[in-house]
Amino acid sequence: MPDSDMWGHDHDDMDECVRALEAVHAFLHNELLEADADVIRHHLHACERCMENFEIESTITEMIQRGNSPLQAPSTLAARISTLSVTRRRQQG
Numbered sequence: 001m002p003d004s005d006m007w008g009h010d011h012d013d014m015d016e017c018v019r020a021l022e023a024v025h026a027f028l029h030n031e032l033l034e035a036d037a038d039v040i041r042h043h044l045h046a047c048e049r050c051m052e053n054f055e056i057e058s059t060i061t062e063m064i065q066r067g068n069s070p071l072q073a074p075s076t077l078a079a080r081i082s083t084l085s086v087t088r089r090r091q092q093g
């Protein structure tokens with residue numbers, strides 16, 4: 001069974017996850033209103049899948065702020081990042 005099947009039975013949650021992931025960049029840059037940031041924070045703590053994604057985004061942002069390219073990330077992290085982008089493409093299609 002392909003991994004993508006695990007997304008198939010979870011549509012309600014997934015909508016929330018998509019919104020959370022869309023807002024993660026703004027969240028990391030403190031561009032959200034406090035109320036919106038609270039929603040994201042709450043979802044990340046409740047949703048293991050998004051927390052994992054959030055940690056990846058945080059790591060990337062941190063690296064960029066330090067002037068390092070994400071391309072220099074350990075291969076495991078790079079692999080997880082490419083998995084993330086595939087997932088997001090699937091959600092939008």
Ligand SMILES: [Zn+2]
Pocket residue numbers: 013016017020043047048049050051
């Ligand atoms: Zn989620």
